[in-house]
Amino acid sequence: xxxxxxxxxxxxxxxxxxxxxxxxxxxxxxxxxxxxxxxxxxxxxxxxxxxxxxxxxxxxxxxxxxxxxxxxxxxxxxxxxxxxxxxxxxxxxxxxxxxxxxxxxxxxxxxxxxxxxxxxxxxxxxxxxxxxxxxxxxxxxxxxxxxxxxxxxxxxxxxxxxxxxxxxxxxxxxxxxxxxxxxxxxxxxxxxxxxxxxxxxxxxxxxxxxxxxxxxxxxxxxxxxxxxxxxxxxxxxxxxxxxxxxxxxxxxxxxxxxxxxxxxxxxxxxxxxxxxxxxxxxxxxxxxxxxxxx
Amino acid sequence: xxxxxxxxxxxxxxxxxxxxxxxxxxxxxxxxxxxxxxxxxxxxxxxxxxxxxxxxxxxxxxxxxxxxxxxxxxxxxxxxxxxxxxxxxxxxxxxxxxxxxxxxxxxxxxxxxxxxxxxxxxxxxxxxxxxxxxxxxxxxxxxxxxxxxxxxxxxxxxxxxxxxxxxxxxxxxxxxxxxxxxxxxxxxxxxxxxxxxxxxxxxxxxxxxxxxxxxxxxxxxxxxxxxxxxxxxxxxxxxxxxxxxxxxxxxxxxxxxxxxxxxxxxxxxxxxxxxxxxxxxxxxxxxxxxxxxx
Numbered sequence: 162x163x164x165x166x167x168x169x170x171x172x173x174x175x176x177x178x179x180x181x182x183x184x185x186x187x188x189x190x191x192x193x194x195x196x197x198x199x200x201x202x203x204x205x206x207x208x209x210x211x212x213x214x215x216x217x218x219x220x221x222x223x224x225x226x227x228x229x230x231x232x233x234x235x236x237x238x239x240x241x242x243x244x245x246x247x248x249x250x251x252x253x254x255x256x257x258x259x260x261x262x263x264x265x266x267x268x269x270x271x272x273x274x275x276x277x278x279x280x281x282x283x284x285x286x287x288x289x290x291x292x293x294x295x296x297x298x299x300x301x302x303x304x305x306x307x308x309x310x311x312x313x314x315x316x317x318x319x320x321x322x323x324x325x326x327x328x329x330x331x332x333x334x335x336x337x338x339x340x341x342x343x344x345x346x347x348x349x350x351x352x353x354x355x356x357x358x359x360x361x362x363x364x365x366x367x368x369x370x371x372x373x374x375x376x377x378x379x380x381x382x383x384x385x386x387x388x389x390x391x392x393x394x395x396x397x398x399x400x401x402x403x404x405x406x407x408x409x410x411x412x413x414x415x416x417x418x419x420x421x422x423x424x425x426x427x428x429x430x431x432x433x434x435x436x437x438x439x440x441x442x443x444x445x446x447x448x449x450x451x452x453x454x455x
Numbered sequence: 456x457x458x459x460x461x462x463x464x465x466x467x468x469x470x471x472x473x474x475x476x477x478x479x480x481x482x483x484x485x486x487x488x489x490x491x492x493x494x495x496x497x498x499x500x501x502x503x504x505x506x507x508x509x510x511x512x513x514x515x516x517x518x519x520x521x522x523x524x525x526x527x528x529x530x531x532x533x534x535x536x537x538x539x540x541x542x543x544x545x546x547x548x549x550x551x552x553x554x555x556x557x558x559x560x561x562x563x564x565x566x567x568x569x570x571x572x573x574x575x576x577x578x579x580x581x582x583x584x585x586x587x588x589x590x591x592x593x594x595x596x597x598x599x600x601x602x603x604x605x606x607x608x609x610x611x612x613x614x615x616x617x618x619x620x621x622x623x624x625x626x627x628x629x630x631x632x633x634x635x636x637x638x639x640x641x642x643x644x645x646x647x648x649x650x651x652x653x654x655x656x657x658x659x660x661x662x663x664x665x666x667x668x669x670x671x672x673x674x675x676x677x678x679x680x681x682x683x684x685x686x687x688x689x690x691x692x693x694x695x696x697x698x699x700x701x702x703x704x705x706x707x708x709x710x711x712x713x714x715x716x717x718x719x720x721x722x723x724x725x726x727x728x729x730x731x732x733x734x735x736x737x738x739x740x741x742x743x744x745x746x747x748x749x
Contacts, residue, residue: 319697323724326697329647353623360654360702367701403613403620407661408654408702430617 182306197277231283319368341451476600491571613662635745
């Protein structure tokens, strides 16, 4: 079976390579999200999964022809309102700042858009773990580039006493005159490799000074499907606490499907600020204010 | 074709799980190394590779029946003297401290022993990337456990003001009364994930104080085979410099096949001490001296 989302994915990647913040990326993103949601609606059925995550229910998509199944999908966050989902992306690309009461609905649109390609690829393409990660990185990177009105770089340089050191990084945004800088890593899930994010933040702090680059980590989900039947969230809150205490301080962690165990980190020392990705767009101006402490 | 080294590998893993420092691990290690060298000698031929690494020549093993090929093998470091290789392992397990003039010969024995199972598995088992890593970890961990006369742990705990945080780590050795502690990560190669090693060192320094745990990274090689024809070393010395400057300070990096680009780091700030793994056994007493600065 051909992979029906592949041509639009290739278009998106090409547009993003040229200029991550361009109008053409918005168009390619909207087209791909639309096609992904269409595919899931018309060619797949929802199969309930036993949720071992308190307060959340999950299903997976199963393709009608191939029987191939998707990653777990949060039933309360996945919406089939394609018109609204597409409008939300276009509005955010036009620097829409959502109000408090609009955040829940925006959260659904963002989650659905992110899952459209990821779950759509799960059910139509065998063994493709890479392209959902690249898609999610472009999705987040593009919306952040539009919000910040800045094209991100993928490396930083620092002059030292005897040479200039250049380091490859996740997205680095220079926000412009009087507005500071942002270090924005994007992951579909974190697991044990997340320590890299804190380590890179530490290098930036060491090279350029603490609070020069604000660290904003954006993650899709921490769900894990167990033997096609149940869903768990894999979280390591004790390790995050140690990293935030002893390596460096991330300014925010935004999730498309925020894990319960990480949301709780806001309430105890060192108070890691875990929020929904929708919140990012509401507090973007605060993030851009370099003398705002938290 | 059955994987001929597998039964002895399973024996080794079982012995190491019970007690990494036990005599039974020495025996299982020697038996597996012997079998691996035997297999490579009798059932495989050496195929030269074009070396793009200055001053080093490489070949790969090709199995006589299956035609399957191995990772690159350093021609100057791989020796077929099975009697000497086995004796070296047994002597190190008995806490032999080599003299300066014995180091080159010991280096050959250690490299050959490490490669015996790795290359032997490459040519006899399809797609097994995991067991060579586990083998190498047991090989290094066992010899270090014997040298330090200490069984390593795989986690550290730190009491904080409101809770005790436990962190999974690489090998942690408590050297005993007046002798300090060692943090010993083991990798078959490092690539971009190596930042984890510096990050974990940073957490240990933050939790327990700088220079409380000496960081000793042990790596097999950084070689990479390109299209079955040539060999390169993949090294990121600028990044290592940044990590050593801004994240934490590793005390030593030991290689079984030391890359030229990393050996050069000894000579310029921040002076990362990259050596052969044979050197570890010669300077073990210095490492155990907690008030020795370098």
